[in-house]
Amino acid sequence: MIAITGATGHLGRATIQALLGKVPASEIVAVVRDPQKAASTLPQGVTVRIGDYHDPAALFAAFQGVETAVLISSSELEYEARKREHENVIDAARQAGVRRLVYTSVVNPSPDSPFSASPSHFATEEYLRASGLAYTMLRNTLYLDIVPMLVGEGTLPSGQLYSSAGDGRVSFGLRAEMGEILANVLSTEGHENQTYDLAPAPAYSFQDLAATLGEVTGQPVAYVPVSGEDIAAAMRQHQVPEPFINLLLGMNQAMKNGEFNAASPTFEQLLGRRPTDLKTYLAGVYGK
Template sequence: MILITGATGQLGTAVIDQLLQKIPASQITAFVRDETKAAPLLKQGVTLRVGTYDDPDALDSAMQGIVTVLLIAGTDEENRVRQHQNVVDAARKAGVQRIAYTSRALKNPATLVNRLMAGHFQTEEYIKASGIPYTLFQNILYLDAIPQFVGGDAVFERGINVPADQGRVAFALRSEMGEAIANALVNNDESNRTYRLTGCESCSFYDVAAALTDLSVKSVTYTPAEPATFEAQLIGRGLPEVVARRITGFITDIANGQEDIISPDLEKLLGRKPTGLKDGLRVLYKLKQA
């Protein structure tokens, strides 16, 4: 039995979609906050357990009979580490045989601008100290995040203005990360393993602009912006300040080289090369080759 937390989120959905192609639905349990939102999973035969990371009793109940837990990182900036610890504690108490966690691929936790990321490494250490055999998935930034970062379709009118300087990222699609994670979960892999899930090549936002130019009938340019100016623009587009600050932190970390990492792990788990930048952008923007 595999328990997926955060099962109705985007990554959780991608993982479960892939698991359903590999193992019977009766072997999959979804830990969700909203049973109504999870109704499609129930229709597919997935078992539901309802609760939150803040509810130790619900976590204890959800862990019964579970062999492997995939802890998908929470988004509560103030409480996420404690919440993750609650999940690990419940897994240990129930005798779970393996815990997996979706972390982040970053070069130097000590110099991060986006401090939200520090919680990932604190969680990793807690998992390692728990004594439960573990699998850590250190994920690179989703290629899917590019439209949000650059302003969606407006990029074709005003170009790209983000504070990434010449920083590079080995972007990968969320759906392929979900597929790779599912493959690892169903394999009888050795315990205490860390995977770095990245694309096969690192790209700058100059490369993003060039790819969008090739895929469209318009010239897309990239002009590096100042972090404060960029954050103000995001707020001006209607994003909450906390989200704008988080995105600015992500991109400033890119400028500082935090995500310039290439690993073969995603390709190995997929059994093929991950989707590259141009093909990924074609899908995300629904573009055809110009």
């Protein structure tokens, strides 16, 4: 059996949807923390088991009879708590006799990254490699799906796209396609102890992002590079919560540093077709 944690989240649901075309539903275990959410979001026929990342005993029970498990990284932001949650999942999987664990990491994980999720991804990868489990690291780049959040509500009316990401280039991947890749990695051979950068080519600058937005909307958009302090001040004026400001500033700094400039052919190879590009995605969201 194949277990997927975080199964009621966006990536978990996309993975299960794609996996259903490849293995029988009876082989799929959705590990969730909220059974009501599972009942309303997951397809029929999939086995649902409860497993909060804080609850080692529940995770141990959820992994019984499972050969391969996917650990979808937690939405927790605080480093120690997030790292502990991931370690709980890895420990429970090992104790329950799981053979291989597939982990959704990040491109260029580093203990020194300004992107707040990166140090815990680095630590989790180290912990998993030392666990004795067979592993597959899927180092995901930023989702194309977060571009509207990066663009912000004010951009289109004003014709100006503000960011503190400087000239940094970013490879963006569609989350649903990352789910398909996960399903492919779970249902085919040869991925044991492999580390894959899931970052489709090309990588785009914010200049490219502004130009592409202009193309799909028919309204010119100019990129205006600003400092992190300016972005933070503007967000505070709109009462944006401090943890979110910190997350965005750190992500922008990591983009500026080139941490997401990680395009590799692996995404396309594992997907089995050309990935969705920025223009196609933005046309779907903003096109007329």
